[in-house]
Amino acid sequence: MTSSGRSGASFRDPSGFLFVRDGTLYRQINQSYRPAYDQLIESGLFTELVQGGWLIPHEPMGIPPAEPAIASLIIRPEPVSFISYPYEWSYSQLQDAALATLEIQQRALKRGLSLKDASAYNIQFHRGRPVLIDTLSFEPYREGEPWVAYRQFCQHFLAPLALMSRRDIRLGQLLRLHIDGVPLDLAARLLPWRARLNPGLLTHIYLHAASQHRYAGADIRSERRGRGMSKNAFLGLIDNLRRTVSRLTWSPGRTDWAEYGQMHNYTPFAYEAKHRIVGDFLDRSRPRSVWDLGANVGEFSRIASDRGVPTIAFDIDPSAVEVNYRQVRRAGETNLLPLLMDLTNPSPAQGWQHAEREAMVSRGPTDLVMALALIHHLAIGNNVPLPQLASFFADLGQWLILEFVPKSDSQVKIMLASREDIFSDYHQQGLERALAAFFDLREAHKIQDSERTLYLWEKR
Amino acid sequence: MAAWVVFLLGRAAAPPAYLDPGSGSYLIQLVLAGALGALLAIRMSWGRIKGMFRRGEPAEDEQPEKHDE
Numbered sequence: 001m002t003s004s005g006r007s008g009a010s011f012r013d014p015s016g017f018l019f020v021r022d023g024t025l026y027r028q029i030n031q032s033y034r035p036a037y038d039q040l041i042e043s044g045l046f047t048e049l050v051q052g053g054w055l056i057p058h059e060p061m062g063i064p065p066a067e068p069a070i071a072s073l074i075i076r077p078e079p080v081s082f083i084s085y086p087y088e089w090s091y092s093q094l095q096d097a098a099l100a101t102l103e104i105q106q107r108a109l110k111r112g113l114s115l116k117d118a119s120a121y122n123i124q125f126h127r128g129r130p131v132l133i134d135t136l137s138f139e140p141y142r143e144g145e146p147w148v149a150y151r152q153f154c155q156h157f158l159a160p161l162a163l164m165s166r167r168d169i170r171l172g173q174l175l176r177l178h179i180d181g182v183p184l185d186l187a188a189r190l191l192p193w194r195a196r197l198n199p200g201l202l203t204h205i206y207l208h209a210a211s212q213h214r215y216a217g218a219d220i221r222s223e224r225r226g227r228g229m230s231k232n233a234f235l236g237l238i239d240n241l242r243r244t245v246s247r248l249t250w251s252p253g254r255t256d257w258a259e260y261g262q263m264h265n266y267t268p269f270a271y272e273a274k275h276r277i278v279g280d281f282l283d284r285s286r287p288r289s290v291w292d293l294g295a296n297v298g299e300f301s302r303i304a305s306d307r308g309v310p311t312i313a314f315d316i317d318p319s320a321v322e323v324n325y326r327q328v329r330r331a332g333e334t335n336l337l338p339l340l341m342d343l344t345n346p347s348p349a350q351g352w353q354h355a356e357r358e359a360m361v362s363r364g365p366t367d368l369v370m371a372l373a374l375i376h377h378l379a380i381g382n383n384v385p386l387p388q389l390a391s392f393f394a395d396l397g398q399w400l401i402l403e404f405v406p407k408s409d410s411q412v413k414i415m416l417a418s419r420e421d422i423f424s425d426y427h428q429q430g431l432e433r434a435l436a437a438f439f440d441l442r443e444a445h446k447i448q449d450s451e452r453t454l455y456l457w458e459k460r
Numbered sequence: 461m462a463a464w465v466v467f468l469l470g471r472a473a474a475p476p477a478y479l480d481p482g483s484g485s486y487l488i489q490l491v492l493a494g495a496l497g498a499l500l501a502i503r504m505s506w507g508r509i510k511g512m513f514r515r516g517e518p519a520e521d522e523q524p525e526k527h528d529e
Contacts, residue, residue, distance in 0.1 A: 013478045036475045117479050139475055146489035148481045203492065211491075212484030220483045229493040236496030237489060239503070 006066060008355025013117070015136040019066040027058070027075050028065050033136055034072040036113075040138050043111040049132070054104050056080070056126065056133045078126075080133060081289070081310045085357055086120040086156065087176035088339040088347060090321040091164050091250040092329070093130070094172065097123040098157035100130040102242045105147075109235060114141040118153035120181070121357075127334040144228030147237060151212075154204050155181025158245060162205060163187055165248040166195050169318045172340075179351050184209035200244025252319030265373075265411055270449035277445050278303050278372070278401060281456040284442070285399045287367035293396075294374035298324040298338055304370070305335035312366070314341040343374075344382045361395055369397035373452075376405045376412045379426055386425055386434035394438035400457040404431055409451045428453065 007018040015033035019026055029037050040046050049055035058075040065071030086094055097120055105115045116139040124133045147153075156175075159182040163171035167190055174182045188209045195201045215223075229237075266274065282290075282304055292301040295313035297320050305311040313336060315321050324338035341347065346360035371393065378384045384392075393400050405412055407426060425434075432441070439457035446453050 014476050015478070033475045116475070116477065136475075139477075142474070146481070146486055146493075148477060148479055150489055151482045151485035152479060154485075207492075208485060208488055210484075211488035212482060215483040215487055218483055220487055223487055224490070227490045227493075229489055230497055232500060233493035233497035236498075236500035237492070239500050240496055 008353060009121075009351070009357070011352070013136060017066075021063070021066070025077065025079060026061060026063070026066075027077055027135065028067060028071050029073040029075065029136065030070045031072045032070075036139050037073065037136070039113060039140055040135070043113060045108055045111040045113055045138070046135075048107060048111075049104060052107075053129055054100060054107070054132060056124075056131050056135070058135055075135065077133065077135065080124045080126050080131075082312055082337060083124060083358065083363060084337065084339050085175075085347065086160070087173055088341060089125075089172075090318060090325045090338065090340060091161070091169060091172070092322055093125065093325050093338075094120070094157065094164075095161055095245060095248070096329070097130040098153075098161065098245045099242065100132065101153065101157065102238055102245070104132055105238050106235070106242075108138060109141055109231070109238070112141050113138045114147070114234075115139075115149055118149035118156065120156035120175070125337050128328050128332065128336070141231070141234075143231055146229045147234065150237070151184075151208075152181065153241065154184060154208060157181075158201075158204055158241065159184055159187035161245060161248050162195065162201055163190055165250045166191055166201075169250060172318070176347070176350070179356065184212060198244070198247075200240060200247070204241065204244060250322075252322045265409070265450075266447075267449045270447050270452075273448050274372075274403075274450075274452075274454065275300070275303065277447065277454045278370070281401050281443065281454070282307060282309070282368070285368055285401075285456065285458070287399055289366045290368045290370060291364070291366040291396060292370040292372070293341075293343060294371065294377065295324070295338070296320045298327065298336060300370060300372050301336055301338075302333075304368075305333060308335060311336050313338045314343070316340070316342045343378065344384075364396050366397045368399035368401065369393055370401045372401070372403040372454075373405055373411075375402065375431070376409070376415060376426075380412065380415050380423055383422075386430055387437065390434040390438055393435075394459055398459050400435070400439060400455070400459075402431075402435070402455045402457065403447075404428055404453045404455065406451050 005019040005021055007020070010017040014030060016027055016029040019028060046055065050057045056077050058077040061074045061076045063074055065074055086097070089097070100123060101115070101118050108114055115137050117137050122132055122134040122137060123130045160172050160175055163174065163182065171190065184205055188206050191201070191205070196206055278300055287309055290304040290309050290311040292304070292311060292313045295301045295315050298313040301311050301313035313324055315338070318340055321338045321340045328336050328338060341360060347357070349355070349359040349362065350357040375389060378389055379386060406428065407416065435457055439459050441455065442458050443456040444453060
């Protein structure tokens with residue numbers, strides 16, 4: 001956010017920009033975009049997309065513009081509770097975001113409009129579903145013109161999905177490195193040779209990359225002359241992209257983490273006790289938002305989200321996040337957002353002036369942090385001293401539900417089996433001392449039938 | 461009449477194009493245009509032919525393929 005309140009991520013498109021005033025997010029629509037905005041409304045497309053849950057609703061506001069000289073209208077979009085980025089999404093989240101973009105484009109074309117961009121960052125998960133948040137993404141469709149956002153769609157969606165599906169799920173992280181999506185020549189080099197046998201990938205990645213290489217920096221006016229793209233061909237392109245995207249698949253492997261729901265380190269009695277204590281802590285602290293760190297497939301996140309609390313379930317494992325998201329989708333859950341996050345290297349501030357994409361911590365704080373069966377991974381698995389862990393939790397939220405896993409626990413024994421135990425402070429008193437520097441202890445319960453303890457802390 | 465209004469609006473209302481479509485990305489669409497249009501036409505005709513023989517059954521699933529559900 002700049003000093004004028006203008007969002008640091010909102011500068012590329014001269015159609016308008018986002019700004020914050022008195023804690024509320026607004027969007028200024030500039031004069032140059034006003035006719036297109038009017039067409040969006042008058043064509044009925046806005047109503048159709050909002051009613052279908054594809055586009056974020058907004059209302060016009062009679063407040064002074066942020067930049068009056070170029071302003072035409074101020075709108076207030078419905079707030080999205082948490083902004084997430086494509087490199088934090090599971091495979092199916094990125095795939096659903098891609099299909100939402102194409103669905104919106106098909107509906108727009110039927111009403112004489114077209115998407116002028118296809119950025120994955122314009123899609124957010126709002127109440128469990130992918131929604132377009134950029135009201136200014138539409139332009140009048142011009143017969144004969146190709147899709148101006150074709151390259152962006154392929155870089156932001158198709159290339160990472162193909163790499164995740166056909167090469168390795170971890171290649172989704174290339175989106176964190178390349179802010180305008182995965183370069184197609186890089187995708188073509190990284191994909192296995194047999195990906196060429198898929199007609200959609202052959203066309204939209206390999207031939208597309210070859211065409212980019214062939215015409216890089218070229219004056220194409222003579223090639224364009226006399227050629228056009230009929231509306232039928234345009235619709236054919238969108239349909240072909242949709243079929244290509246929807247036929248790519250990836251299924252979570254049977255990793256230890258994704259099977260956690262069935263194979264955890266508790267007796268049924270202890271597991272039930274843990275559930276009950278977490279529920280009691282939530283009832284006592286009554287948070288308005290929850291971040292569950294190391295949430296796995298969201299078993300304990302749902303104790304919060306089922307109480308109507310907007311909850312983010314962060315996990316490092318793409319399989320766990322995928323399983324979690326599929327459950328959200330299947331059950332139509334609206335309060336739970338599963339996201340991929342490596343807490344030892346969380347999403348940084350990125351892009352122009354470090355202001356286009358916010359760091360994970362800057363998107364907080366939340367009301368309550370849950371860290372269940374987590375701290376041994378950070379303190380022992382990543383050598384983070386307990387005082388620094390306490391400071392991290394204090395940055396993130398007002399309340400903390402934390403589970404202490406002692407060295408005598410079988411999971412910790414496995415972690416220490418192959419290395420020297422340099423963690424002399426890693427015991428319950430050490431943890432309590434570290435947390436007490438920031439928090440007051442509200443409750444502590446030993447989980448019966450286990451070696452573990454659950455704490456509720458409140459920040460001073 | 462409505463189409464004419466849309467056409468006029470379309471001509472008058474083009475906002476500034478801020479995204480560079482890229483020369484290669486632009487041209488490959490022109491090259492593929494004929495094939496993509498034809499492919500869609502064939503698929504739609506085929507859908508209609510199939511529909512004639514499957515009257516009463518739901519249309520072909522247009523939703524993303526679900527893998528686990």
